[in-house]
Amino acid sequence: MFSTVLIANRGEIALRVARACRELGIRTVAVYSTVDRDSAVVRFADQAVQIGPPPAKASYLSIPAIIEAALQTGAQAIHPGYGFLSEDPDFAEVCEANDIVFIGPPAHVMQQLGDKAVARALMAKAGLPVLPGSTDALTSAAEAKELAQQVGYPVILKAVAGGGGRGMAVVEDADGLRHAYRETQAHARAVFGDDRLYLERFVQDARHVEVQVLCDRHGSVIHLGERDCSVQRRHQKLIEESPAPEMPTELREAMWAAAVRGAAAVGFVGAGTFEFVLTPDHEFYLMEINCRLQVEHPVTELVTGVDIVREQITVAAGLPLSVRQDEVRTNGVALECRVNAEDPARDFAPAPGLLTEFVPPGGPFVRIDTHAYPGWRVGPDYDSLLAKAAVWAPDRAQAIARMDRVLEEFRVSGPGVRTTIGFLRSTLAHPLFQTAQHTTGLVASMSEEENGHPAQAAAVPAPVVLG
Structure with missing residues (x-):
């Protein structure tokens, strides 16, 4: 069992993980941004390390800052909670490179399942039912329109790298598809740094x-x-x-x-x-x-x-x-x-x-x-x-x-x-x-x-x- 776990998160989930560690007899390290210095998990944890200013990119999403905190405190493992870096395969790989256990799936599994188009193909091969739609990322609005005609409206466009309700749009007919494709692609590029989209049939009253x-x-x-x-x-x-x-x-x-x-x-x-x-x-x-x-x-x-x-x-x-x-x-x-x-x-x-x-x-x-x-x-x-x-x-x-x-x-x-x-x-x-x-x-x-x-x-x- 680990002797020390760093919790790479904040809020109620950080406290939830810290309590589980305490019951296992594991020493905990909390990380916090400057605005979270008085947070409940900072008070509860055995040790706390400030990792940056309030913007998440400079603190809770900063892989170098979190890894450095783990190395300085002797943490053998990192629990990412949910959100932030919890599904980032690059973070899992960096943990492994520094002999730190990432408490989550292997990096290659996250890489595959994080790409929604790849995940659809893998699961279809495993015999799971997937909604009719694209098996690979779409290459153009014209391809999306042709596929939508085959699938039947309404359809939903989704960012390949998306999640959490972001990077998607429901399209009810062919007239709105081109505009929706362009807008969703731009949103995906801005939020996820990846503008690839895929298309599925949209289920009403689901x-x-x-x-x-x-x-x-x-x-x-x-x-x-x-x-x-x-x-x-x-x-x-x-x-x-x-x-x-x-x-x-x-x-x-x-x-x-x-x-x-x-x-x-x-x-x-x-x-x-x-x-x-x-x-x-x-x-x-x-x-x-x-x-x-x-x-x-x-x-x-x-x-x-x-x-x-x-x-x-x-x-x-x-x-x-x-x-x-x-x-x-x-x-x-x-x-x-x-x-x-x-x-x-x-x-x-x-x-x-x-x-x-x-x-x-x-x-x-x-x-x-x-x-x-x-x-x-x-x-x-x-x-x-x-x-x-x-x-x-x-x-x-x-x-x-x-x-x-x-x-x-x-x-x-x-x-x-x-x-x-x-x-x-x-x-x-x-x-x-x-x-x-x-x-x-x-x-x-x-x-x-x-x-x-x-x-x-x-x-x-x-x-x-x-x-």
Whole structure:
């Protein structure tokens, strides 16, 4: 086992990883930008190293600064959390070159799966269902138009290097394709430094369901069930639950088997997630594969009792998984709501400020993952996540009721600070969510209802993407 692990991240996930290390008896090193010097993980960790100014490119995305911090503190391994460098194969290679273990999949696996076009081809070869579309990166708008005619509209253009809801556009007819191609290509070039695009059929009224996998270096590949992540705003997830509601057993098992088969085909190691789009006709298709911990991992931990972060660390140290597939049991229902410092009335615009009050809820079967506290300033430099509220209950109705109570009990305030708490409660109370009939278009339909338009007037639901 490692004696020292450096955590190359910030916020609630850095604190989550530090706690897992503490329970394993591992010394922790936190890194921080100048604006994060008073963060919770800096206070909690055994040692902390300042790595740069607030801009992420100069701090949390600075590979030289993070590697230097690891070398100076004697860290044997680096846990990247999620976001930032968590899926960067170059970072994993630099870690290896400096005899530091990267807690995640091998660099070559991330390289393959990070290229969405390559990943589609690999998974199709492994027998996973993929949406009709391009098998390679598109070469021109004309090629995209020809392929779209074959696939059938609507289609979705996606950046090969994309993720997190960025670098994609839904196109409803041939008239809008050329403009959408040009705009999406420019966006991909600016954000990812790679303007290659691919095209898929766009599924209307879809659900977003993902399967958690764990793999070790000894050939074990298991799944921990699935999560439904269909409640999304601006292509980013707001509410997640496990297990996914209203899914036939045969469909659930087929999805699990596909994820395990895909992970084994590429030699995956560590924790990963296979993202699927589920059609109204109960057909599922692979969207993408994430080579990292997910924000919503707590719901899986609550229903299975498996500590996913602990497994990541022990697998990276060369140990086998602590659980076999036949030992995995799903019990009850878990929900997670992301409490963000955003203003839903302004299209979820960031609403940073000083937290004068921050009182998280409690009670039975409640888990709050947060780094915030009274006196903490929510700045504009990073994402707006304040806390993840997760609950467990024997069934879905009780889980929803418990989550509503938790959100009602949450106290967050400060000059300029707005949160998504009220919107989350409205979503939980929506008839479509209550009856598990919601899709990725729910948030858009709620907005239309609020503005006096019927929900069914929505022309195109929000794209199904990873948040």
